[in-house]
Amino acid sequence: MAHLPKLAVFDLDYTLWPFWVDTHVDPPFHKSSDGTVRDKSGRDVRLYPEVPQVLERLQGLGVPIAAASRTGEIEGANQLLELFDLSRYFSHREIYPGSKVTHFERLHQKTGVRFWHMLFFDDEKRNIVDVGPLGVTCIHVQNGMNLATLTQGLEAFAKAQAGL
Ligand SMILES: [Mg+2]
Structure with a gap:
C-alpha cells in the first residue's frame, strides 16, 4: 500500500475488548x-473476536502498534494484554487517566512519529474530538x-495523506 501509517494506536475498552x-x-x-482468561470472580473475559x-x-x-487508554485500572489492563498474548504486538503503551492528548504527545516523544503519520482507533467520540486536531x-x-x-482506517489514512 502506498501510504501506510508509521504508528497505529488503539484504545482498549470497547475497542479491543467489550x-x-x-x-x-x-x-x-x-x-x-x-x-480462557477469567477475572477474580471466575467470569470469562474475551476480546472482540477479530482483534488478534x-x-x-x-x-x-x-x-x-501502540495502546492509548485512559483507564485507572492500569495493572489490570496490562495484565489483560499479557494474558491475551497481545503484548508482543504493542511496541508502546500509554495507559493512565487524563486527556488522550497527553498519551499522543508521549507517543510522539518516544517514537519520533509525527501526528499526521498516526492512525488512531477509539470507540469514544470525545477522545477523537481531543486527538483529531493534532492531525492524527x-x-x-x-x-x-x-x-x-x-x-x-487504512483507507482514510491513505486518503488524508493524498490530500496533504
Ligand atoms: Mg474505549
Missing part, C-alpha cells in the same frame, strides 16, 4: 486450565475492532 476494565470486570485476571487478526495484519504490513487520522470504532474497521 467492557471497561475498571468497572465491568474484577481484576486480577488469570488464565484458567482450559486457556487485526494486530497480525498490521504487523505483517510492518506498521508499529481518527476512526470511531462502532462495534469493537474488526478487519473491516482496520481497512476503513
Whole structure:
C-alpha cells in the first residue's frame, strides 16, 4: 500500500475488548486450565473476536502498534494484554487517566512519529474530538475492532495523506 501509517494506536475498552476494565470486570485476571482468561470472580473475559487478526495484519504490513487508554485500572489492563498474548504486538503503551492528548504527545516523544503519520482507533467520540486536531487520522470504532474497521482506517489514512 502506498501510504501506510508509521504508528497505529488503539484504545482498549470497547475497542479491543467489550467492557471497561475498571468497572465491568474484577481484576486480577488469570488464565484458567482450559486457556480462557477469567477475572477474580471466575467470569470469562474475551476480546472482540477479530482483534488478534487485526494486530497480525498490521504487523505483517510492518506498521508499529501502540495502546492509548485512559483507564485507572492500569495493572489490570496490562495484565489483560499479557494474558491475551497481545503484548508482543504493542511496541508502546500509554495507559493512565487524563486527556488522550497527553498519551499522543508521549507517543510522539518516544517514537519520533509525527501526528499526521498516526492512525488512531477509539470507540469514544470525545477522545477523537481531543486527538483529531493534532492531525492524527481518527476512526470511531462502532462495534469493537474488526478487519473491516482496520481497512476503513487504512483507507482514510491513505486518503488524508493524498490530500496533504
Ligand atoms: Mg474505549
